[in-house]
Amino acid sequence: MAGQSALLAAALAGAVLGTTAGDWRPWSLVAALLGLAFVGQFLSVPTGRVRIGPAFVATALAMALLGPAPAAAIAVAAMLPWSLKARTPRPLLFNNVVALTTYAVAGGLLFKALGDPGDAAVAELSTVLIVFAVYLATNFLNFLLIVGYLCLRDRTSLIAAVRDVYLPVVPWEIATGTLTAATVVAYQELGLVAVAMLAVLLVSYRHLLRSVVAVERQRDELREQVEELEALHHGVIRVMVETLGMRDRMTARHSAAVARFSRATAAAAGLSVREQELVHTAGLLHDIGKFTFPDHTLTGVRLTEEDWELIRSHPQRGADIVRRVRGYADVAEIILCHHERIDGLGYPRNIAGDDIPVLARLLSVADCFDVMTARDSYRATIPIEAALAELRRVAGTQLDARFVEVFVGVVMGSGMDFRHGDAGELEAELGGRAGGRSAYRPSRR
Ligand SMILES: [Fe+2]
Structure with a gap:
């Protein structure tokens, strides 16, 4: 708890010091990304122990196109209503606030240090590479902060969690990281239209993802049923042979x-x-x-x-x-x-x-x-x-x-x-x- 509070205080200090008034503009972009993050939370798909969805893309765009404080504000504001509605336990909710604030501020500051991607003077290729790299790095940081807390609480292995929970969703992270990088570049030409196109893409992608997850779940259920049936068959055979053995x-x-x-x-x-x-x-x-x-x-x-x-x-x-x-x-x-x-x-x-x-x-x-x-x-x-x-x-x-x-x-x-x-x-x-x-x-x- 003390560690979380210290981390939150450091993140807030970083947000205050690293953000200028200009980072909150244009307001239309702040509103669009907040909307995308909010809907993104709603659209997230549970896969095993984690939920993946478009909310991170909105936060990453806010880190790149706005600044540390707007990114953190958008991430937390989009998450809070859903967590309250789901009655997330207070300690877990606090940890989620700490994690989202920390990773969003860290990402925003990183973008500022590496060259503002919103600046037209920065070459497109390096913009793409920077956004992609920061997206993956900050997402992994967010994962460590959230799952690390759960591992500490439940006394389970963080390395095992990275292997079993994080690695399977890496393809999704690479896809959305690429999409985010492309949107940052497109935004410089198209403005909010680029964000709207991204939203459409994410909704249809999410639809595909949900189908894949549903098929995987059905496959697992079917496998379980087949195993039960085989166990039943073996039980029947066993009873037959054992009965013969008794006689x-x-x-x-x-x-x-x-x-x-x-x-x-x-x-x-x-x-x-x-x-x-x-x-x-x-x-x-x-x-x-x-x-x-x-x-x-x-x-x-x-x-x-x-x-x-x-x-x-x-x-x-x-x-x-x-x-x-x-x-x-x-x-x-x-x-x-x-x-x-x-x-x-x-x-x-x-x-x-x-x-x-x-x-x-x-x-x-x-x-x-x-x-x-x-x-x-x-x-x-x-x-x-x-x-x-x-x-x-x-x-x-x-x-x-x-x-x-x-x-x-x-x-x-x-x-x-x-x-x-x-x-x-x-x-x-x-x-x-x-x-x-x-x-x-x-x-x-
Ligand atoms: Fe025989």
Whole structure:
């Protein structure tokens, strides 16, 4: 408060000492700039934490064409009614008065020191450069005075504020600085007509700016909605997999392993991040169709021909369930085809070769490997080396030979942990998804 008062006193002293009676003339220009500043406050557009608008242009013109005291008077007089109407808190209002007075007087004095731009004797180019430079410098000073106070009050970083709040509006400052410089030069020829043209330009520019800001806001809202929808989707999938895990730990662990192996294989095969996440999700859900089966079929002990018939329906059942989640048609398609074979002898559709979706062919490799090597599998487990040899043996008939080789390469060379984890494995795979960092985004179809 004491610092602000001292600054205000210094600015007022500078205004008194640096201003002559002639600086207040012509009165028509004082009135025009006051009007422009007043309307400019009204037309300002909030962008993030600051409002930008034409009021600064009016003040800058007053600094250049009038003098320190008229510039400060115009800046404060234009701001006060709006601040009072908005019930700006007193300390903040006082700081705004200090900031506007200080920067306007500083600008006015700078113009006097560098050569009066209103003086026809000063060359046009140097006028433009001086106005432009003083405009940018004083605006930054104003920003520091206003935001610096807020940073002190809220104990936040001024450097961060400059980076996050000031730098994004620099293009606007450059544009209005150029406009101000051009208007100062034009004023010497055209008088108030130049100010009127500037006003028209600023109003239409402000209209454009508001549209841009509105579009950005809509984009942010839309992004938020999409993220919420994705979180909802992931929640639904998570509930499905966790429910399966509660009923059948073996299938849940297997699903987590297949998801992990499939993503690693997809990455090694050079597939896109989206495909990697897609096949990971499909891995988690590929046996979800078994959820509907009676308990004894899950253990795989003493199954009848009818039981096998039922088990063979799990790709279709799983796909039917997952397809109901909007945006998961691609995942459902992989689930439907994960027991198809390259030679066409698989099920349920008996499709062959390239007719089988690429990611279903990839997932089949991981699926077979895990069934062969998992401790909890209902078949006898075999060592990893033997399992890889078996994958190679059936490459080209049962499995896609390309993905078998990629998979073998991943297991042999990656150092990835292909031992079978415990019950926590499912949680780890779901956790990776819930983080959302690289989670599969449902297609918008
Ligand atoms: Fe399966």
